[in-house]
Structures are given as C-alpha cells and as structure tokens.
Amino acid sequence: MVRTASGASGNVVDSNLTIPALKALRRILRASELGNRQLAAATGLTPSQLLVLQEIGERGEVTPTELSGALQFGQATITNIVDRLEAAGLVTRQRGEEDKRRVHLAATEAGKRTIDLAPNMLQAQFSEKFAALPEWEQAMILAGLGRLADILGVAKSDAAPLLDAGAIDRTSRDSNSPL
DSSP, rough: OOSSSSSTTTTTOTTTTHHHHHHEEEHHHHHHHHHHHHHHHHOOOHHHHHHHHHHHHSSBBBBBHHHHHHHHHOOHHHHHHHHHHHHHTSSSEEEEESOOEEEEEEEEEHHHHHHHOOOHHHHHHHHHHHHSHHHHHHHHHHHHHHHHHTTTOOOGOOSSOOOOSSTOOOOHHHSSSSO
C-alpha cells in the first residue's frame, strides 16, 4: 500500500515502512540526546570532549597529531577541544624536551577522575554490541546506515566515530555543559 503524506498528488510518498523507519531514527536520536545529558550532568563534558580526554588518559601522553589520527578528528577540532579541556584543568600541554616544536598532552588528576566518573557513552555500548553480531549482520547494518546517510544528504567527510548530533567541537553554550 502506498499513500501520500497529505493525500495530495506531488507530495512525498510514504510506504508502510516509512513511519516505523522514522520512529526508529527518532529512538536513536533520543538515545543520543539522553546520553549527552547524562554525560553533561556527570562530567560537564560533551561526548567529543570525553572521547578526547579518554584517549589522552589511555595513552598517558600523546601529541595532538597522534590524537587526531586515532580519533579521526581534524587537527583544528582536536586543538579546539584540547583548549577547552586545558582551560577546565583536565589536561596539560607540555613542550617536548628533545623537540620543542612537539606538544605532548596528558590527563591531569582531575581529568582522570572525570574519566572514572563518566557514564558509559552510547558509542561504547554500540561498539560492544555491534562487535558481538555476526559479520554478515554487521555488513547489512553498515550498508543500511550508509544508505540512510546518503538519503539524508550527509557528506561522508562530515563524520567522526561518535554518536552525537552536535558539532564535534561545539562550545558549552551549545551543549548545556560548563565547558
């Protein structure tokens, strides 16, 4: 059965599966929004800020370039996020002793406590459960998500491995967090 959204000709056509697909998308968006609120309440960070902080914490010491490559964020994005984390006292920047041009990032004690306090982020839950699926199902989901991004007109270069609808390096005013 095929019907139009308003019953008039020339409008977008909805199939029996459009409404359930939109509902599923809404549930995903809602989960992301709730996860972001929980994260902001617990840590005052956006998902991208926590992801950067966690990566710094895991590595002990890392350069912005290494961080950019590991997280698939642009260098300017990493710089912007690190600026905010440093201003909040969660990371430190230190010039290299051998090469003064290199900057090394490390989590402060406050940064390590913040990592420990942070709730499990949505992408961590997704990664764990997605990895447990059979490879054929992972490929099917990936193909569907890629097609969905194409349908919605999302550029391929506009993505980072982060379940968050906001700009990666948005300010605290944009995310309702103190950073």
